[in-house]
Amino acid sequence: MDAQFSVFYRENIQQLVGFLLNHGASLHVAADIAQETMVKAYRRWHEIRSPRAWVHTVASRSLVRHVADVREEPAEHVPEPTSLLPDPDAVAAWETRQDTLRVLRQLPMRQRQVLAWTLSEYTPAEIAEELGMTSDAVRSSLKKARRAAVAYIRQEEGQ
Structure with missing residues (x-):
């Protein structure tokens, strides 16, 4: 085991x-x-x-x-390496490259949730089963998430 x-x-x-x-x-x-x-x-x-x-x-x-239920303040800096974060100093650079995350954070929670499952290679049917939704509802949330992401990116490019 x-x-x-x-x-x-x-x-x-x-x-x-x-x-x-x-x-x-x-x-x-x-x-x-x-x-x-x-x-x-x-x-x-x-x-x-x-x-x-x-x-x-x-x-x-x-x-x-x-x-x-957020009650605590996040730490500004991860002080030491761990198995999940082998090089804490590289985290900031890695996060900076993740423009996708900025877009995702702008989405409503359900759209983020469905998109996150999709990015982890789950199908709409599998997502629906795991989240207790219909496949149509999952596809609808994905469509809304994609549209919102495109609108956000266009807005950012215009600024």
Whole structure:
């Protein structure tokens, strides 16, 4: 069990952090939620049937709860390297290159959520199943998200 989970963790932790970033989370929040989610997955490893979908669902819900109940101030600087952030000083440069994240953060939560699942290579049918929506509702949210993103980019280019 430990070996299976270890392989799963190594193959999926960075993708999970990216998934949360695509939802609009800051890097440190995404890393924390991803790590907490993996701890929960480890504890329930024997009962999880679809681990990748499970961690995405749990992480997504954790982020929604975090956004709804923010009580602490984020740290200005990550002081030391971790396995999730091997070079903390490179984080700022990496985030700067992520223009997509600025666009995603402008979207309503449902559109961000559906787009984040899509960017993690889930199909509308899979997203609908995980989020308890219809496939048509997922496609509609994706269409709205894409239109809003294009409008935001055009506005930025015009300034």
